[in-house]
Amino acid sequence: MAISFASAFAGHDKTLEFRSARAAVLANNIANADTPNYKARDISFDSLFNAENHKLKLAGTNSRHISGEGIAGESDELLFRNANQPSLDGNTVDMQREQAEYAQNSLQFDTSFMFLDRKISGMKKALIGN
Numbered sequence: 001m002a003i004s005f006a007s008a009f010a011g012h013d014k015t016l017e018f019r020s021a022r023a024a025v026l027a028n029n030i031a032n033a034d035t036p037n038y039k040a041r042d043i044s045f046d047s048l049f050n051a052e053n054h055k056l057k058l059a060g061t062n063s064r065h066i067s068g069e070g071i072a073g074e075s076d077e078l079l080f081r082n083a084n085q086p087s088l089d090g091n092t093v094d095m096q097r098e099q100a101e102y103a104q105n106s107l108q109f110d111t112s113f114m115f116l117d118r119k120i121s122g123m124k125k126a127l128i129g130n
Contacts, residue, residue, distance in 0.1 A: 008123060012116040018045055019109035025078060026102045029093050037090035040081040040098070 022043045032038040083092035 009116060009119055012112055012119060015112045016116060019105055019112055022105050023109065026098055026105060029098045030102065033093045033095050035091060038093060040093045041078040042081050044079055
């Protein structure tokens with residue numbers, strides 16, 4: 001029987017990829033905290049998951065109908081963050097919020113990595129027999 005890594009990892013690998021991408025976006029926000037007119041960005045896990053796994057497709061009954069694949073949006077689309085208190089120079093980065101989001105994302109990355117490590121260790125023990 002073949003091992004399906006997609007089902008064996010139970011989505012922890014995709015979560016780890018998301019957490020890495022989000023860390024890069026949050027770090028970019030922190031780096032641009034003093035850049036005039038910079039708009040803070042973020043990635044939503046729900047929008048990433050829904051866009052990747054549940055893309056909308058329009059049913060076409062005629063060959064002249066417009067195909068509507070990808071209507072739900074791109075999976076790597078970044079969202080703009082609403083500023084709680086906008087600055088005079090147009091920058092929407094709130095350093096305290098960005099640092100808190102980065103710390104929370106870091107903890108979630110570590111948790112996802114731990115789950116993935118345990119999945120791999122369990123599969124290794126099953127294969128070796130120890």
